[in-house]
Amino acid sequence: xxxxxxxxxxxxxxxxxxxxxxxxxxxxxxxxxxxxxxxxxxxxxxxxxxxxxxxxxxxxxxxxxxxxxxxxxxxxxxxxxxxxxxxxxxxxxxxxxxxxxxxxxxxxxxxxxxxxxxxxxxxxxxxxxxxxxxxxxxxxxxxxxxxxxxxxxxxxxxxxxxxxxxxxxxxxx
Numbered sequence: 479x480x481x482x483x484x485x486x487x488x489x490x491x492x493x494x495x496x497x498x499x500x501x502x503x504x505x506x507x508x509x510x511x512x513x514x515x516x517x518x519x520x521x522x523x524x525x526x527x528x529x530x531x532x533x534x535x536x537x538x539x540x541x542x543x544x545x546x547x548x549x550x551x552x553x554x555x556x557x558x559x560x561x562x563x564x565x566x567x568x569x570x571x572x573x574x575x576x577x578x579x580x581x582x583x584x585x586x587x588x589x590x591x592x593x594x595x596x597x598x599x600x601x602x603x604x605x606x607x608x609x610x611x612x613x614x615x616x617x618x619x620x621x622x623x624x625x626x627x628x629x630x631x632x633x634x635x636x637x638x639x640x641x642x643x644x645x646x647x648x649x650x651x
Contacts, residue, residue: 489593491591491593492590493520493553494515494516494520494590496552500625504628505549505625511547519589546615550615556592556629559603559604559607560590563600564590609626
């Protein structure tokens with residue numbers, strides 16, 4: 479989980495870990511893309527995935543090939559959600575410490591994180607944004623819903639006790 483200062487009390491989950499887990503579930507063929515992107519900081523990944531236009535990407539593919547993929551949708555939406563939540567936490571902090579927190583939280587090397595426990599409203603908002611973004615990027619409605627459901631399931635499930643990302647196996651009882 480995120481080391482260093484975060485705007486959240488308690489546990490957090492890195493956006494890149496959630497992206498990996500969701501892509502492994504809904505689009506395992508995209509894992510090489512996710513692996514290639516993890517060598518960059520989150521700001522660089524978002525900048526590269528969010529580009530529009532026809533120029534070639536440094537990863538060796540053009541935007542047309544990225545548009546209909548799950549990984550960019552998940553990464554862009556979760557990054558946006560994490561940054562909004564961090565901004566909200568910073569805004570709630572005292573005015574004197576606000577500028578210091580913003581500088582710390584916006585360091586390019588700091589991973590974007592989400593609280594490990596999200597409210598039902600936050601989960602619904604993230605789900606809605608995943609569907610909207612997936613549809614806007616050319617994915618079909620059924621595919622968009624599948625990706626959104628996988629994102630919510632990953633965010634709603636607690637982390638395994640060993641700290642490894644991914645859903646816990648069902649408990650027997």
